[in-house]
Amino acid sequence: MKIDISYGSGGKQTSNLINDIFLKNFDNEVLNRLEDAAVLDIKGRIAYTTDSFVVTPMFFKGGNIGKLAICGTVNDLSMMGAEPRYLTAGFIIEAGADSEVIEQIAHTMKIAAEEAGVKIVAGDTKVIEGNGNVYINTSGVGEILKEGISIQNCREQDVILLSGNLGEHHAAIMSERMGIENNIASDCAPLFSIVSDLLENKINIRCMRDVTRGGLATVLNEVSESSKCRVEIEEPSLPVSDEVKGFCNILGLDPLYMANEGKMIAVVPPEQAEKALEIMRNNHYGANAAIIGRITKGTGVSMTTVLGGNRMVDILYGEGLPRIC
Amino acid sequence: MKIDISYGSGGKQTSNLINDIFLKNFDNEVLNRLEDAAVLDIKGRIAYTTDSFVVTPMFFKGGNIGKLAICGTVNDLSMMGAEPRYLTAGFIIEAGADSEVIEQIAHTMKIAAEEAGVKIVAGDTKVIEGNGNVYINTSGVGEILKEGISIQNCREQDVILLSGNLGEHHAAIMSERMGIENNIASDCAPLFSIVSDLLENKINIRCMRDVTRGGLATVLNEVSESSKCRVEIEEPSLPVSDEVKGFCNILGLDPLYMANEGKMIAVVPPEQAEKALEIMRNNHYGANAAIIGRITKGTGVSMTTVLGGNRMVDILYGEGLPRIC
Amino acid sequence: MITLQQITRELKEYDGREIKIMEVCGTHTSSIFKNGIRSLISPKIKLISGPGCPVCVTPSVYVDKLVDISLKENHCVLTFGDMMKVKGNEHSLTEAAAIGGKVKVVYSPLDAVKIATEDANTQYVFAAVGFETTTPIYGILIDEIIKKQISNLKILTSLKTITPALTYICENEKNIDAFIAPGHVSVIIGCDAYKELAEKYHKPFVVAGFEGEHILAAVYEIFLQLKENKACMKNMYISAVSDKGNMQALSVINQYFEPKDDFWRGIGVIEKSSLRLKPEYFQYDAGSDFDEYKESPPKGCKCKEVILGRISPAECPLFAKQCTPLSAVGPCMVSAEGACGIWYKNRGRE
């Protein structure tokens, strides 16, 4: 069934859409009450974030826009040392979208939310004119398990860990768009279990950040800028699969600027680096984790290349290729 | 300056947009840290909600999409008896939008947030292809001041109050679209001060709801359904300005189904109805408040008409006219 | 002077033989519902909604054609909001828009001139539906198209006239006792139009305005006439309706349009019951001549019986079961002025 503009009127059709798809999938006692706002059972300090998701195509190897919308927000909460608890979901649906497609997205969200241990407690649906695209905003709140984790916190000598291979989400999306066949799947995943493993093992995490839009280069430049330090990384230590390398060669892409949706960096004190690496590697989502560099005095991000040369790694300018997350 | 697709890349242009417009206007120490998630200072039980805003035109008499995005979410929190505290803002911008327009929207949001006493502590910006429209999602958290206010709570004999004139937001938007000249301004406003006045005066509020998309008819049907009761209203007591009546006559609209953005209903015990009415009327945003009906046994919403007849007031089917909030 | 209270008391207390009054105009149907008129009168006085909702009687092939046009490359359909939800044999215009059709809702046919002038690359087609009230406005539109030499704007007509439909009902439906004649159609055609009918078929015809008071007064007038076994045309909308109608508007109609047989959804073909552009203006017509009306009425739908006042909507076995506003079986359930839809929205009233 095609969604037309009347599904956004706020009347009977809107409420049918909400009942048949969203309540059915997101089913929980808070959401089901359909109040103006959800009432939450939460303790301690709270982390709070939002992201919108506008990916094309909406379905790809390894996930869909719904999985992204859950993992993206769950991961932003996790990066602040918080346990993700509750999400909201706002759908902006272009007329012409298939209700079956929306149902599939909602079902994926249900499963992803279950894995991540979060409940979707409030939602909203709007229909706009267009070509059947679906845009999703999620916001999330979590309980902070450890205070003081912050992008402003990195200190000289700290070590930077990356939880796994670069570029897989970006490559999966671009493969669909460009009609290139491969087995690259989006790495889209909830990262809280890695965070919780690190915290349980008393790793004194300075800062964490998930590596999304803008890629590792952007995240490291943010670290450098916020912590007022230089970030030095080693190109040979960057984990990238051969398949992604081949893919990048075809399109002239650089894994440093490619989006992931299930990767994070963690900055830790040097004496805990090896232990943190082991913990990451023992986690299902951190199997290919690596130590990729360290914090020094100065500004900017520099990289020792495979040939032993040295260059700067700046942030992304303009837009290399159409958006992928 | 026109926003093009590269402003959504996550690179330098995205961060310039965020710095120059959003951080400048929303400026607060939590947001400015630019962490993956904000860390909140909040106590007690929490109310949590979200809404997306897709109104055309984006600017209208009495406000713009930015003011709606703040008031809408602040009001949903208020309706649960919560004091609104923190918001997130997710912008989905169609390529072709003017940065000056976005700046103006952000500036309005700043002012509305100040009036409502909330801080925007997390945000997100995406750029999609399109014709320069801007879509905004906000989510909000608030501290619950009084527990147990719920749409499921209404009891027989309870009295229904409406905080003011119907249809003004809807009429303002449609006037712009249809080129009809009048002085009707959107009623878009934050309603927490009314709620707080009622609570401070110990009104034992059963349920509140802001009257938005779908209009009063939809809200009352929701009350009927959630509280398993009949809602009976009196047409002569419904406050509608003459100017809005004239406007409705021209386009064949019915104020019962028209959206407001600064009106609410409150259901209160019969013995407190007059007092509650007085409190509402003493509030700047409740000057035209009225007692419009009561809760009885049964189902559905019925209305005594001006002529003394009786009819049912069903929810909206399909979409009368293009969307306005 | 009699008071509203007196009228309603008398109408409410009536307990004689069942009286069936047909309000022909959809806007009356809507006003009766909104004012709760039925609750103010005796159940023995039945108000029946006649074929005066243009949306209800427009054949589905007409909607099909609009849908096709909307889906054609560089074409756009202009329409009143009311037509958006009506199903053709496959889609409504709302659904057409969802699958990529171009459809724009306008307030006035004359808005089309500006829209078409501003976008010369799109072929616009105005969905010209309505009764005599609206037809002269389409005449003015054609006038403008000619004067301004607009080459990318045509109309697709489904324009009904009310007297042939009334004659048809008077001939075929003996169970209707009286008629509330349409107010705004009468502004154009004048109330003399009903004099002959009233006489020939010996039925009261009361021309009424649209306020609740107008309708109650008209019902009461009919009530009085029937009591006396009178059958007069009575104009109770004298502020707007004259004997001869709006001559200026009628001459615009006569300039551009001529009567043709036409198909009424739910009823069938009625002789000379529509207005079509005259042959000399065919270049402004987007193909309004339909060879055949593939109208098998939806299975189980009793629209015809409802429109002709033989049954009330609630007596249709599909009503509020398979047939609801969101899954309408017949057009009477989907239009804002359709009897079944209005009945549905009023369900649950004790």
Next chain:
Amino acid sequence: MITLQQITRELKEYDGREIKIMEVCGTHTSSIFKNGIRSLISPKIKLISGPGCPVCVTPSVYVDKLVDISLKENHCVLTFGDMMKVKGNEHSLTEAAAIGGKVKVVYSPLDAVKIATEDANTQYVFAAVGFETTTPIYGILIDEIIKKQISNLKILTSLKTITPALTYICENEKNIDAFIAPGHVSVIIGCDAYKELAEKYHKPFVVAGFEGEHILAAVYEIFLQLKENKACMKNMYISAVSDKGNMQALSVINQYFEPKDDFWRGIGVIEKSSLRLKPEYFQYDAGSDFDEYKESPPKGCKCKEVILGRISPAECPLFAKQCTPLSAVGPCMVSAEGACGIWYKNRGRE
């Protein structure tokens, strides 16, 4: 066998007279940056980025024309991603898209065939930029257009050839000591093309691949030749580059294209330095003949000096001040292969 370590040690320790080596090809420029080659060699060995970034040398009127086309009703420009950000005199294609222009990024010129076939109502224009590497592919595209009788697809060409540009530099810029010849252009034109130049101007010409090792080896080869005062053409990309080039590709070029004088942004007109469709194929051309190149170089921009190796980007007074990738004054700052942009992204390296 010599090792990479030996090569880099020697290149790093060099402290003789300043050597200026021009890498002509933008892809080399990019690889030099990505591999950090400059950090591996002595500052006395200067690597200078020549005019081999097609984006940098494409005249702004060409971009203007693309922008105009994208904004025309029912027109769409197809382009490689690289061209999106380059400014014309007013807008870039990215900006054109933001104000309603239709622009589509494709991976291969041959994708255009499918796109145009699927949407017959849009006139597509492919932004055919590039050097000899890409020109034969446009030849194949024209071939397909003819065979499949595609009427809604044309190309707008700005196709440069490398030897006239090299001759121009050898004639006019005495300060360049040697050249790294482009790898993939040479695949098509063959390395014999540089023998004559090497001899005539007594400069080493080394054909190199694109790995870091390729480039270091080429620099070392040049270093050795200069040390011995030799000036040979040396092909160090033997896996791909032959003496005569790809004869099949060259014959496709000759079938559809012919040499013309052309304007190089930052340099000026160079004789016979471009390929245009032959007159018999003009129907597939979207208007590539520009009468005049209104190219006043942006005020203060030293692009010409940079491209010709007279100064390094950092010596331009606007560099990293008024001129940054987001507010580029010259095209060399905006292209991914432009010297100024690459210099900018590498700023802050000690």
Next chain:
Amino acid sequence: MCVAVPGKIVEINGSTAKVDVMNNTCDVNIKLVQAKIGDYVLIHAGCAIDVLSKDSAEEILWMFKELEEEVHDNSSADH
């Protein structure tokens, strides 16, 4: 579908008039009527289709008077 609303002409420019409906002003085509500033017209789909001779309140009074008379006539006929 034949919804119409009364409004007062406040300005005339050729065949278009500005009409006021309870403080809402809209442009209305007046080719179908002979109307002057100050007239009340009936507006349907952007066109004035009639010049009104009474206002609504007046008309309703008139109706009730008429009905009174009829009732009176009838009841006297009864006797």
Next chain:
Amino acid sequence: MCVAVPGKIVEINGSTAKVDVMNNTCDVNIKLVQAKIGDYVLIHAGCAIDVLSKDSAEEILWMFKELEEEVHDNSSADH
């Protein structure tokens, strides 16, 4: 802009071939080359522009050998 990447032909259908680049398969036009299944070709903008005669590792070894010889020649010339 003249970025090109080597890949191995795994399938040929007329003038189009499926080419494998480190487990990424894409369609490539092969009108500009004489290539058969198993050949390594250089792909630029969706077209094979060359059949490669060596692989990259081999070529790099060859370069270093060549340079060794030249250095040797030069130094012997020095003496």
